[in-house]
Amino acid sequence: MSPRKSEALARRCPICGRPRMEKFKPFCSKKCADIDLARWLSGRYAIPAQESDEADSEPTIDTEDKA
Numbered sequence: 001m002s003p004r005k006s007e008a009l010a011r012r013c014p015i016c017g018r019p020r021m022e023k024f025k026p027f028c029s030k031k032c033a034d035i036d037l038a039r040w041l042s043g044r045y046a047i048p049a050q051e052s053d054e055a056d057s058e059p060t061i062d063t064e065d066k067a
């Protein structure tokens with residue numbers, strides 16, 4: 001595989017745009033890798049956990065079981 005110029009340009013850190021380092025690919029440094037990881041984790045944690053105990057306050061519909 002011979003690297004093309006376009007591929008060389010594409011090989012940049014998605015965080016800061018600087019040339020990526022093989023050691024930290026696809027990032028340029030551990031710092032940018034950590035930033036991306038933090039973004040990813042924050043995205044995960046951003047998932048709303050609204051399933052609280054309030055759901056239990058609703059009456060359970062189990063009358064159909066008597067049918």
Ligand SMILES: [Zn+2]
Nearest residue numbers: 013016028032
């Ligand atoms: Zn970077």
